[in-house]
Every structure is written in C-alpha cells, then in structure tokens.
Amino acid sequence: xxxxxxxxxxxxxxxNPYVPGKPISELERELxxxxxIKLASNExxxxxxxxxxxxxxxxMSELALYPDGNGFELKKALAEKHGVGMDQITxxxxxxxxxxxxxxxxxxxxxxAIYSQYSFAVYPIxxxxxxxxxxxxxxxxxxxxxxxxxDLDAMAAAIDAQxxxxxxxxxxxxxxxxxxxxxxxxxxxxVPEDVIVVLDEAYxxxxxxxxxxxxxxxxxxxxxxxxTRTFSKAYGLAGLRVGYSLSHPDIANVINxxxxxxxxxxxxxxxxEAAIDDADFIQKSxxxxxxxxxxxxxxxxxxxxxxxxxxxxxxxxxxxxxxxPIYEHLLHNGIITRPVANYGLPNSxxxxxxxxxxxxxxxxxxxxxxx
Ligand SMILES: *Cc1c(COP(=O)(O)O)cnc(C)c1O
Numbered sequence: 001x002x003x004x005x006x007x008x009x010x011x012x013x014x015x016n017p018y019v020p021g022k023p024i025s026e027l028e029r030e031l032x033x034x035x036x037i038k039l040a041s042n043e044x045x046x047x048x049x050x051x052x053x054x055x056x057x058x059x060m061s062e063l064a065l066y067p068d069g070n071g072f073e074l075k076k077a078l079a080e081k082h083g084v085g086m087d088q089i090t091x092x093x094x095x096x097x098x099x100x101x102x103x104x105x106x107x108x109x110x111x112x113a114i115y116s117q118y119s120f121a122v123y124p125i126x127x128x129x130x131x132x133x134x135x136x137x138x139x140x141x142x143x144x145x146x147x148x149x150x151d152l153d154a155m156a157a158a159i160d161a162q163x164x165x166x167x168x169x170x171x172x173x174x175x176x177x178x179x180x181x182x183x184x185x186x187x188x189x190x191v192p193e194d195v196i197v198v199l200d201e202a203y204x205x206x207x208x209x210x211x212x213x214x215x216x217x218x219x220x221x222x223x224x225x226x227x228t229r230t231f232s233k234a235y236g237l238a239g240l241r242v243g244y245s246l247s248h249p250d251i252a253n254v255i256n257x258x259x260x261x262x263x264x265x266x267x268x269x270x271x272x273e274a275a276i277d278d279a280d281f282i283q284k285s286x287x288x289x290x291x292x293x294x295x296x297x298x299x300x301x302x303x304x305x306x307x308x309x310x311x312x313x314x315x316x317x318x319x320x321x322x323x324x325p326i327y328e329h330l331l332h333n334g335i336i337t338r339p340v341a342n343y344g345l346p347n348s349x350x351x352x353x354x355x356x357x358x359x360x361x362x363x364x365x366x367x368x369x370x371x
Contacts, residue, residue, distance in 0.1 A: 004022075011109075011128035018121050021335045033213040033334050039352040039362065040338040041174065042203075042314050044236035046355070048271070049281040052237060053273035054224045056267045057188050067266035074264075078244060081276055082216050085248040090256060093232040093244025095202060099167070100126045100197055101255045102226065106164045107132035113165035114158050118343055118345075120200065124207040133162075137196060139175075142318070147308045150175035152187040159195055167190065170213055172339050174350040176310025181213045188222055196251065198226045202243075203312040205282055207236035207287055208238045211311075216246050223248040233313060234285045235275040244269035244371040252278035289313045299363045303370060314352045316340070319370060323349045329369040335362055 005013055021040025028036060071091045071122035079086045092098035107113060112133035115123040119139075127134040137155045139148050150168060159166070171178040179187075188197055199215040207213070215227040230243035243265055245255070275281070297317050300307050306318040321324055327339050327349055335358075338350040355357065 003154045011131040016126040033354040036334045038336045040336045049275040049278040051278040052275040069261045090245045091264045095228040096243040098245045111164045117168040148175040160189040169310040171203045175314045178311040182321035202230045231272045240268040242272045
C-alpha cells in the first residue's frame with residue numbers, strides 16, 4: 001500500500017489537523033441523549049440575524065445560478081459601513097478562507113510567518129500547508145497583565161528578512177485575551193513595511209464600543225495591515241460561511257488573483273448584506289453574551305477556578321487538573337464544551353457563552369464536574 005502521507009508536501013505531513021467542536025448530531029448518535037447544548041464552537045445562541053433569514057428565504061428558486069463572483073452588493077454595503085473603497089475588500093468563504101488566501105499569496109517555502117502560542121489553530125495550518133516556516137512565539141504566562149496573551153515584544157524581535165506575514169487575533173481565540181489599542185498600535189509601527197500584519201477581528205463585536213480596538217481605522221496609516229472580520233460569530237451566520245478582509249487595494253488585488261471565482265455562495269452574500277443592517281440583533285447578541293459571561297465568571301470565582309478575562313463570546317477556564325474527565329462529565333450530561341489540549345492547554349476547556357438558560361445548566365453541573 002502506498003504511503004500517501006509520505007507523498008504529501010513536507011509541511012502537510014507535519015501539521016496538526018484542525019479539531020472542530022463535536023456536533024450535536026454526533027453526540028446524539030453516540031449517547032442517545034436529548035436536549036444537548038453545544039458550547040464548543042463560539043456559535044451565537046440567538047441563532048442567525050432575523051433580517052438575514054428573511055433576506056435569503058426568497059432566494060431558493062435562484063439556487064441554480066452562480067453567485068455574483070464579485071459580491072458587488074455586499075462589498076458596497078461593507079465599504080459604506082467601514083468608510084473604505086470597495087477595492088479594499090476581499091470576501092471569503094468564512095474569514096478562514098481569506099486567512100488561507102493570504103498565506104497562499106504571500107508565503108513560499110523560503111518564507112516564514114509569525115503567530116503567538118495559544119492563538120487560532122488555523123494560522124499554523126495555513127502557513128504549513130504552503131511549506132513555509134511557522135514561527136510560534138511563546139505567549140505570556142497566566143500571571144501577566146494579559147494572561148496567555150501575545151508577547152508582542154518577542155513577536156517583533158522574531159521578524160527577520162524572510163518574514164512575510166504576522167497573524168494576530170484580537171480578541172484571541174481560544175484564550176479570550178486581548179491587546180490594548182496602544183500596545184497593538186506600537187507593535188504595528190515597529191513592523192517593517194514589507195511584512196504584512198493580519199489582524200483577525202472575528203470577535204470585535206463583543207467588546208463594548210468604548211473599549212473596542214478597531215484595526216480598520218489604521219488602514220490608511222499602515223498599507224501593510226490587513227484586518228479580517230466574520231459573519232460567523234456575532235451575526236450568527238457560521239453555517240453560511242462568509243467573512244472578509246479590509247486592506248490596501250494592492251493587497252486585495254493580490255489575494256483576488258487566487259480566490260476561487262465564486263468563493264462566497266449566493267445565500268451567504270445576501271444574508272451578510274442584510275445582517276450588516278441588523279444593529280438590534282448585534283446589540284442583543286452583545287447583551288446576552290455579557291450576561292452569560294458574568295454568570296460563568298462568578299461561578300468560576302466561587303469554585304476558585306482560574307480563567308482568562310475574555311472579550312469574546314467564550315471563556316477559557318483552567319481546572320488545575322486534566323480537563324478531559326470534566327469534559328466527559330459535561331458531555332454525558334448533554335453539554336459539549338471544547339477541549340484545548342491540542343493548543344497545549346490540557347487542563348483547560350473553552351466554554352462558549354450560550355443563552356442564560358444554557359449557561360445556568362452548565363453552572364449547575366460544574367460543582368460536581370470539578371469535585
Ligand atoms: C471563528 C474565528 C474565525 C472565523 O472563522 P470563519 O471562517 O469566518 O467562520 C476567525 N478567526 C478566529 C480567531 C476565530 O475564532
């Protein structure tokens with residue numbers, strides 16, 4: 001039998017595949033239980049934006065047609081929202097798609113890309129798939145000002161002549177840690193102009209407006225800055241797969257060369273366009289998240305469990321022991337959380353902030369789960 005793995009390009013042989021959260025249907029099959037809740041993939045407990053649902057309902061009869069490959073209407077709406085030109089926007093089949101396109105466009109085996117330990121698992125996958133070198137920079141410790149956050153000084157020091165990309169998620173997943181405006185700005189200022197900083201803002205909508213670090217405001221100052229956003233989280237459209245980047249038009253032009261001509265489907269384009277206008281839904285999503293996060297943090301405080309203060313829609317909880325038995329206990333009681341041992345955090349679980357009822361159900365189980 002041929003060893004197909006040995007035939008794969010070296011970077012692919014070495015990479016660790018992405019481990020998704022367990023789907024509800026899978027747990028139903030395995031355990032035959034009902035009323036399962038999934039707090040494993042940072043999905044919106046409110047479901048999709050109602051405006052998005054209404055907008056796509058009449059589209060079913062048009063599914064035989066290819067989508068608008070240029071995503072004109074969505075780009076127009078996004079350009080207005082962000083005060084940028086349409087030529088600065090690249091649409092993706094999820095922002096994941098844009099991250100991969102950036103790696104494909106700017107990296108080769110001769111280059112490296114930098115990211116922090118405990119940051120989004122897609123970064124090393126995208127980098128290694130190209131055969132480029134991935135430079136993972138150790139994160140800060142639990143006892144720092146930004147627990148498990150990026151060590152920006154070390155990341156800046158790691159830049160060399162072969163560095164092409166730096167990936168930073170703010171807020172970060174799976175930790176929930178975040179960088180201040182000043183720290184991030186100072187960092188970007190130090191980055192050479194021919195190194196592209198990819199600022200992944202998948203969770204931006206969850207921080208209160210007054211504290212928000214919106215990298216898109218720096219685009220005119222830093223032509224080497226790319227900001228990515230998604231409709232998967234606060235907008236509740238993860239199943240449709242749509243995200244985008246904002247960048248200098250020249251960078252958008254480069255990515256556009258390798259993008260699949262119809263990388264965003266017609267329902268996703270329409271739903272996203274409608275969701276942008278659904279300010280009420282975003283407000284509601286933020287409020288539900290703030291409430292659930294507070295409940296869960298209070299519970300952790302009571303149980304003396306350490307956690308990373310989060311600006312996302314999830315909480316990384318450290319159980320100070322192997323987290324798998326706790327994960328299993330919750331699983332057998334119908335709650336799916338996310339183990340993060342693959343990130344090098346075997347004692348922690350990442351828990352998505354569900355609805356108040358869902359979080360209450362989890363809180364009721366936690367004391368016995370950790371006992
Ligand atoms: C969820 C997430 C994304 C978004 O993924 P999509 O492909 O847009 O669904 C991007 N970055 C981070 C850090 C995330 O957690």
